[in-house]
Structures are given as C-alpha cells and as structure tokens.
Amino acid sequence: MRQMKLDNFDRQLLNLVQADSSQTTERLAEQVALSPSAIQRRLRRLREQGVIVRETALVEPKEVGRPSFFVVSLQVERERPELLMQLRKWLEAEPRIQQAFYVTGEADFVLVVTAPDTETYDALMSRLVSENPNVSRFTTNVALGIVKRGLTIPVPLASENSD
Amino acid sequence: MRQMKLDNFDRQLLNLVQADSSQTTERLAEQVALSPSAIQRRLRRLREQGVIVRETALVEPKEVGRPSFFVVSLQVERERPELLMQLRKWLEAEPRIQQAFYVTGEADFVLVVTAPDTETYDALMSRLVSENPNVSRFTTNVALGIVKRGLTIPVPLASENSD
DNA sequence: GGTGAAAGACACCAATG
DNA sequence: CATTGGTGTCTTTCACC
Numbered sequence: 001m002r003q004m005k006l007d008n009f010d011r012q013l014l015n016l017v018q019a020d021s022s023q024t025t026e027r028l029a030e031q032v033a034l035s036p037s038a039i040q041r042r043l044r045r046l047r048e049q050g051v052i053v054r055e056t057a058l059v060e061p062k063e064v065g066r067p068s069f070f071v072v073s074l075q076v077e078r079e080r081p082e083l084l085m086q087l088r089k090w091l092e093a094e095p096r097i098q099q100a101f102y103v104t105g106e107a108d109f110v111l112v113v114t115a116p117d118t119e120t121y122d123a124l125m126s127r128l129v130s131e132n133p134n135v136s137r138f139t140t141n142v143a144l145g146i147v148k149r150g151l152t153i154p155v156p157l158a159s160e161n162s163d
Numbered sequence: 164m165r166q167m168k169l170d171n172f173d174r175q176l177l178n179l180v181q182a183d184s185s186q187t188t189e190r191l192a193e194q195v196a197l198s199p200s201a202i203q204r205r206l207r208r209l210r211e212q213g214v215i216v217r218e219t220a221l222v223e224p225k226e227v228g229r230p231s232f233f234v235v236s237l238q239v240e241r242e243r244p245e246l247l248m249q250l251r252k253w254l255e256a257e258p259r260i261q262q263a264f265y266v267t268g269e270a271d272f273v274l275v276v277t278a279p280d281t282e283t284y285d286a287l288m289s290r291l292v293s294e295n296p297n298v299s300r301f302t303t304n305v306a307l308g309i310v311k312r313g314l315t316i317p318v319p320l321a322s323e324n325s326d
Numbered sequence: 327g328g329t330g331a332a333a334g335a336c337a338c339c340a341a342t343g
Numbered sequence: 344c345a346t347t348g349g350t351g352t353c354t355t356t357c358a359c360c
Contacts (some may be wrong), residue, residue: 004192006226014168014227017219018221018222019217019219022184022217022218051222052220052225053220053222054183055176055183055185055220055221056221056315057181057184057217058181058216058217058314059177059214059215059316062215064177064214064294064316065326069264069275078293084199087299091311095315096317097190098311098314099311099312099313101234101310102306102307102309102310103234103306103307104305105303105305110234112275114317130194139268141273142267143265143266145263146262146283147251147254147264148255148260148263150314151219151313153224153227153277154277155227155228
C-alpha cells in the first residue's frame with residue numbers, strides 16, 4: 001500500500017503546497033495545467049492517502065520571545081529494545097523536541113530542540129536523562145543563528161533527472 | 164519594531180495554527196473565546212506583522228520516493244566574513260538543505276539535508292565544498308529513521324510559567 | 327472539466343469597556 | 344479609541360453532472 005503512484009501533476013502540486021498551502025485551487029490551477037476541480041480532487045486524494053500529512057503555520061522565533069534552538073546528539077546504551085521504544089515515545093510527546101532523527105555514526109539520535117531560555121533547556125534535558133535510563137550521554141550545540149528553517153522535500157518530476 | 168506584544172488570544176491562536184493551519188475561523192473561534200471576526204482580524208495582523216511567516220503542507224517522505232535525510236556538521240575556515248555570507252546564501256538557495264543552524268561547539272554549522280539517494284547527496288556535498296572554499300571539513304550522520312519532524316514553537320501563555 | 331449550492335472569508339457596521 | 348461581535352457581499356469550496 002505504500003509508495004503511491006504520483007504523476008507529474010501531483011508532484012507539481014506537492015511542490016507548490018509545500019511552499020504555500022494557503023493558495024486557492026484557482027491559483028494552483030494557473031500554475032499546474034489543470035482545472036480547479038481537478039486540483040481539488042487531487043489535493044483531497046493526497047490528503048486522504050497521507051501524502052500530505054498536515055498543514056501548518058510557520059512562526060517567526062524573533063516575534064514570539066526569541067526562543068533558543070539547540071542541536072543535541074544523544075548516545076544511548078545499546079540495545080535494550082523496550083527502553084528505545086520508550087525514548088522514542090518520550091521524544092514524540094515532548095513539544096519542545098521539534099525533530100528527532102535516529103542516525104548512524106557516533107551519536108544515536110540527533111534532536112532539534114527549542115526552549116525559551118537555557119534554564120528551560122537544561123531542565124528539559126535533565127528530565128530526559130532521568131526519565132530515560134538508557135541515555136548515557138548527550139552533547140549540545142547551541143544555535144547562534146538560524147540560516148534556514150523548513151521541512152520541504154523537493155519532489156522531482158518524472159521526466160527530470162535526479163540532478 | 165521587533166518583539167510584538169501578543170496577548171493570550173494571539174498566543175493560543177499561534178499554537179492552534181501551528182498544529183493545523185487549515186482550520187476555519189469558526190473552528191478556531193470555538194477553541195479560543197472570540198468571535199470568528201476577531202479571529203480573522205488577528206490572523207491577518209499576525210501575518211502582516213510577520214509573526215506567521217507562511218503556511219505550508221507537510222509531506223510524508225515514504226510517499227514521495229523515500230528520500231534519505233542527513234544531519235551534517237560543517238567546519239569552516241574561521242573568519243572570512245565575505246565567504247561566510249556567501250555560504251549562507253548558498254545554503255539558503257539550495258532546496259535540499261532543509262535547515263541550517265549556525266552553532267557553538269566543534270561544528271560551525273549543522274545542516275539537515277534531504278536527497279533522493281546517497282549519490283545525489285554526495286554530489287550535493289561535493290558542490291558545496293567546491294563552491295565554498297572556506298568549508299574545511301564536514302561529517303555526515305545518515306538518518307536511519309525519523310522519530311519526529313516539525314517546526315512548532317510552543318508559545319506559552321502570559322499567565323503560565325515557563326515550565 | 328464545468329456548474330449550481332453551501333460554506334467560508336472579507337469589508338463594513340454599531341456597540342462596548 | 345481600540346477592539347469587539349454582527350450583517351451583507353463576495354470568494355472559494357464542495358458535490359454532482
């Protein structure tokens with residue numbers, strides 16, 4: 001059931017709504033060579049099929065109290081499956097964990113964390129280690145600046161080459 | 164001009180639209196104790212003031228060709244201001260660079276990169292180093308799995324404590 | 327892909343604190 | 344006097360052909 005067949009119309013559409021999901025179907029129809037009705041039906045399908053997961057507003061950190069951002073590398077005691085699952089759920093449930101990747105290399109997880117200040121961040125990480133016994137160590141990189149911030153996945157058209 | 168004064172209505176609204184920006188003003192009005200008209204005016208203001216930067220659709224990687232994700236640490240030859248600026252612009256312009264943080268610690272930048280496959284990723288990083296002479300070294304962590312993916316910044320209400 | 331009905335957003339309104 | 348909730352109009356979406 002995975003790996004939907006997406007034609008180039010779908011792919012164009014995905015690129016457009018990733019850039020701006022507030023566009024009307026009419027405006028989208030101008031950019032993709034389709035009628036508004038067709039756009040509508042495709043968008044509904046893409047949402048129902050889970051290709052489009054959700055639509056969100058991006059807020060400017062400067063405007064909401066200048067929160068800090070941290071990139072955190074986690075080392076976990078390898079391999080206790082239940083504890084690993086618990087950690088994943090913990091990360092998912094914690095709103096200040098924006099992103100969590102399970103990675104190769106020296107670290108096991110890389111997190112992107114946001115917090116209003118360093119104290120809150122410290123408290124959060126203290127809770128993380130105390131409530132997840134398999135987390136053996138972590139290193140923090142404080143973000144001094146954000147050059148770019150997005151989740152857009154470029155969707156290549158079928159006719160295009162990969163690069 | 165920065166650091167807008169946001170009351171608790173604005174803050175609630177920001178939390179709601181970060182979770183789901185496709186809600187109607189009427190549905191938002193049910194959750195915030197305001198009329199649809201008030202919600203509308205506030206949303207427009209938040210957009211105009213740049214508190215809400217843009218609205219985007221989040222797509223499921225599994226459904227668009229299972230692209231890979233990489234967390235990259237960049238070391239740059241410190242300090243050649245013009246080259247640093249050039250690097251920032253390069254990162255911004257490159258669609259496969261999802262996020263770029265300027266950080267403290269051993270690395271200077273941390274990137275989150277997406278690419279359809281490892282070859283494309285390699286080619287991208289080759290271009291990065293060849294077109295940015297100040298990038299001295301980088302280390303790659305391949306994401307084996309994504310536990311969580313979002314950009315939501317929790318906006319605390321004025322009456323609430325930080326934690 | 328087009329068309330008519332329903333829903334939602336937008337531009338004004340007087341009212342309120 | 345800024346901000347609210349309400350009303351009419353226009354736009355956009357939705358369901359059906």
